[in-house]
Amino acid sequence: MAGRNFGASIYFRAELIQSVMLTPSSDMVRSVVAGANDPDPASAGDSLVAGRGAVRTSRTARMSPATVADRATARLGAARAQALAILAGGTLGTLARAGVAEGLPHRAGSWPWATFLVNLGGALLLGWLLTRLAERVRPTRHWRAFLGTGFCGALTTFSTFQIEAFELVDDGHAGLAVAYVLVSIAAGLALAVTGVMLARWGRHW
Amino acid sequence: MVAVTWAAAAALGALGALARFRVTALVSARAGTDFPLGTFVVNLTGAFALGVLVGADIGHRTLFILGTGFMGGYTTFSTWMVESERLGEAGGIVLLAANLALSALAGFGVAAAGWAIGQALA
Numbered sequence: 596m597a598g599r600n601f602g603a604s605i606y607f608r609a610e611l612i613q614s615v616m617l618t619p620s621s622d623m624v625r626s627v628v629a630g631a632n633d634p635d636p637a638s639a640g641d642s643l644v645a646g647r648g649a650v651r652t653s654r655t656a657r658m659s660p661a662t663v664a665d666r667a668t669a670r671l672g673a674a675r676a677q678a679l680a681i682l683a684g685g686t687l688g689t690l691a692r693a694g695v696a697e698g699l700p701h702r703a704g705s706w707p708w709a710t711f712l713v714n715l716g717g718a719l720l721l722g723w724l725l726t727r728l729a730e731r732v733r734p735t736r737h738w739r740a741f742l743g744t745g746f747c748g749a750l751t752t753f754s755t756f757q758i759e760a761f762e763l764v765d766d767g768h769a770g771l772a773v774a775y776v777l778v779s780i781a782a783g784l785a786l787a788v789t790g791v792m793l794a795r796w797g798r799h800w
Numbered sequence: 801m802v803a804v805t806w807a808a809a810a811a812l813g814a815l816g817a818l819a820r821f822r823v824t825a826l827v828s829a830r831a832g833t834d835f836p837l838g839t840f841v842v843n844l845t846g847a848f849a850l851g852v853l854v855g856a857d858i859g860h861r862t863l864f865i866l867g868t869g870f871m872g873g874y875t876t877f878s879t880w881m882v883e884s885e886r887l888g889e890a891g892g893i894v895l896l897a898a899n900l901a902l903s904a905l906a907g908f909g910v911a912a913a914g915w916a917i918g919q920a921l922a
Contacts, residue, residue, distance in 0.1 A: 681821050682814040689813025689873045693806065696868060717878035725882055740821075749817045751877035753843040753903075754850035755868070757911040761851070765915075776908070779877075780900055787881040791889075 664737040673736065680737045684745015688717075692750050704766050707759040710752060711779060717751035718783040722790025731794060805861055809869030816873030835895060836883040839876065840903060846875035848910040855918020 668676040692713045699709040721743055728739050756779060763772035793800075823845075824838030831837040850871040853863060880903060888896040 678818055678821075681818050685814035685817025685873050686810045688817070689869060690806070690810045692872055693809055693813075693864070693868050714877040717876075718881040721878040721882045722885060744821050745814075745817050747878040748820055748876040749813050749873040751879075752872040753875035753877050753880060753907060754846040754871040754911070755875075756877060757847040757907040758850050758854050758915070760908055761911045761915060762854075776904055780881075780904060783877060783881040784884055784900070787878075787885040790882075791885060 661735065661737075668736065676737065677740045680740035681745040684741040684743075684747075685749040686745075688746040688749030688751075691746075692752065701759070704763070704768050704771070706771065706775065707756075710755050710759060711775070714751045714756060714779060715782055715786050717747045719786040719790045720750075721747040722787035723794045724790075726791045726794035727797075731797075805864060808865045812865060812869035813873030816870040816875075820874050820876060834887070834890075834892065836879075836887070836899060839879050839883055840899070843875045843880060843903060844906055844910050846871050847907045848914040850875075851911040851914020851916075852918040852921070853914075855915035856922045857918075 664676065664680070667679065671679070692709075695713050696709040699712075701707045701709060724743050724747065725739070728735065728743075756776075760772045760776050763769070763775060820842050823842050827838040827841045828836075850867050853867050853871070858866070880899075884896050884899050887899055
């Protein structure tokens, strides 16, 4: 696989970029492989906290989200803790999307701003998150499930996007429907790429 | 809208996200291809189901819970975009374009078909 390397850094973990697919199964395999190769398993805690300030180990060790997650995992088992992380993220993502939809009601024949905005925001966030988790920080167990599969997945929607396009056509606004679909896809892809590049360039985020 | 409606939509959205995770894992395990078939299957089934719900005219509150809640949590736009980005990065420009075009066209088609079926059922 010929992955382009934007902004190589000491954090860059080339061995983690073997899988193209974002499937849960490959993620789990990747975590296991990465964990086995980790030179310092004692500090393989949560990446988002560690990435923000790896020097603050004494403070983050107090009770980081990773500690909470690790305790939950110890008590529930990895699969159930992962499911809980997805449910928690899914709850927040759905509430955020529904909230935006209520705040920006969609009138028939007009541009569906609410779905448009949550979809683009989610594409940017997920591009950044998955790249950061895969390439820039130590492998973790729950951030991907919580923020990626749960929050970003539930925040964004494909079904509403398509039914909105259909309703625009049905209402006699075929041109607007085509523009909505094309602009959503073009901007969504551009923002996903932007998120990926931000994750590779950012030193502390 | 009352709090219980929001709670129901949020709970079903969470279950939708978990269902997406399970279906994606199931499909990817069997597919064995570079094409992100799991998300494709999830998004098309969700778009079809939402089409049926909207077409059947089930009322604002029920549609909010089942449509905005479950189907919104089940289907995803962000994973579709990031998987496309990964395909492009791996050199699969054709796969990238195919992933975008197939999902967009087929998604629209199944949403429209679902809507027509929903209308017939209503």
